[in-house]
Amino acid sequence: MHKLTSDQEEEEEVLFFFRINSAADLLWVLRSTGRALEELRSSLYNEMHSSEGAKRQQQRFCGPPVALTFNFAVAVGIIVANKMVMGSVGFKFPIALSLIHYAVALVLMAILKALSLLPVAPPSKSTPFSSLFALGAVMSLSTGLANVSLKHNSVGFYQMAKIAVTPTIVAAEFMLFQKKVSFQKVITLATVSFGVAVATVTDLEFNFFGACVALAWIVPSAVNKILWSNLQQSGHWTALALMWKTTPVTIFFLLALMPLLDPPGLLLFNWNFRNSCAIIISALFGFLLQWSGALALGATSALSHVVLGQFKTIVIMLSGYLIFSSDPGITSICGAVVALGGMSFYTYLGLKESAAAGKKPPSRTNSFLAGKPGSGVAGEGGNSDYEDSV
Numbered sequence: 001m002h003k004l005t006s007d008q009e010e011e012e013e014v015l016f017f018f019r020i021n022s023a024a025d026l027l028w029v030l031r032s033t034g035r036a037l038e039e040l041r042s043s044l045y046n047e048m049h050s051s052e053g054a055k056r057q058q059q060r061f062c063g064p065p066v067a068l069t070f071n072f073a074v075a076v077g078i079i080v081a082n083k084m085v086m087g088s089v090g091f092k093f094p095i096a097l098s099l100i101h102y103a104v105a106l107v108l109m110a111i112l113k114a115l116s117l118l119p120v121a122p123p124s125k126s127t128p129f130s131s132l133f134a135l136g137a138v139m140s141l142s143t144g145l146a147n148v149s150l151k152h153n154s155v156g157f158y159q160m161a162k163i164a165v166t167p168t169i170v171a172a173e174f175m176l177f178q179k180k181v182s183f184q185k186v187i188t189l190a191t192v193s194f195g196v197a198v199a200t201v202t203d204l205e206f207n208f209f210g211a212c213v214a215l216a217w218i219v220p221s222a223v224n225k226i227l228w229s230n231l232q233q234s235g236h237w238t239a240l241a242l243m244w245k246t247t248p249v250t251i252f253f254l255l256a257l258m259p260l261l262d263p264p265g266l267l268l269f270n271w272n273f274r275n276s277c278a279i280i281i282s283a284l285f286g287f288l289l290q291w292s293g294a295l296a297l298g299a300t301s302a303l304s305h306v307v308l309g310q311f312k313t314i315v316i317m318l319s320g321y322l323i324f325s326s327d328p329g330i331t332s333i334c335g336a337v338v339a340l341g342g343m344s345f346y347t348y349l350g351l352k353e354s355a356a357a358g359k360k361p362p363s364r365t366n367s368f369l370a371g372k373p374g375s376g377v378a379g380e381g382g383n384s385d386y387e388d389s390v
Contacts, residue, residue, distance in 0.1 A: 054119035067299040071292035078285040094147030101286030119238040136249020145217035152210030161214040168222035191342035198335025225302035232298030239294030
């Protein structure tokens with residue numbers, strides 16, 4: 001056997017020591033990489049499975065431009081779907097249609113929850129059950145009364161009731177949150193409301209019952225939007241998480257309202273394949289409308305959401321004039337131009353205030369939404385032919 005020289009023995013010892021150190025370094029690198037991957041996995045899990053992380057994701061991907069555009073597009077789509085349901089299909093049960101919309105939404109959210117895709121709700125201590133219960137109740141009143149009002153009143157009278165929501169929101173926000181609106185915004189909102197009234201209110205036909213329903217709808221609709229917007233902005237609620245918690249309550253109240261406000265004959269309706277498909281398509285649009293309306297309210301404010309609804313009404317009217325050669329009359333066109341000018345200036349004021357607010361430290365959480373007595377939340381998204389609240 002060949003005997004190693006002293007130099008060769010020293011070289012072998014160095015190589016052996018180097019191999020030991022290399023293995024130790026490799027093990028250290030593997031352990032460090034494993035810890036880094038575990039921290040990344042934990043971070044991603046927290047982002048997707050905590051209310052704070054889900055809220056950050058919603059704010060990141062659904063800012064005001066995305067949320068408002070989404071809500072506008074879906075609102076136009078549901079008008080077509082509901083015209084088909086109420087017109088060609090002949091489904092004359094507005095509360096039952098709202099109930100179907102919410103039931104389908106609940107099923108879709110249950111599927112998302114089963115797939116672990118539904119955002120996590122904040123801890124129950126942060127929002128008491130009484131607030132969520134109040135949200136569901138107000139949502140059902142806002143949705144149900146709006147649809148009954150549209151059924152019993154002319155479109156013009158219905159639009160006047162929608163316009164009345166704007167000053168109601170201003171007054172309610174001042175009473176609930178001591179929130180003041182600048183004089184420039186007041187004048188702008190008055191201009192927008194005047195333009196929308198001139199453009200859309202061509203008749204004011206109504207009956208006593210319809211007028212009572214319309215007046216009863218104004219306050220729930222305004223409070224609905226205010227509380228939904230404030231809860232998302234003050235807490236860690238996302239749109240889907242809040243919908244998941246409140247939809248069962250809304251369904252319960254719609255079931256109670258249905259025999260009172262819907263005509264008889266629901267079970268005698270012709271539930272054939274064509275009619276059922278039309279109603280299901282309308283319900284899918286209803287779910288998207290609820291979601292997009294909630295996103296828009298969470299990303300902006302109740303007043304901005306009302307202005308968006310009025311903008312949608314004006315755009316639909318002008319599109320009919322420019323594309324389909326309908327003739328609304330010169331008075332309506334002038335009113336539409338005035339409304340669009342007011343909306344543009346309102347948007348400018350909103351962007352200006354947002355830029356100024358970005359330089360200030362964040363405000364404290366509103367005590368009204370922090371689980372103190374009297375807290376409650378709600379939300380809505382709507383369209384000119386059929387209201388489907390969030």
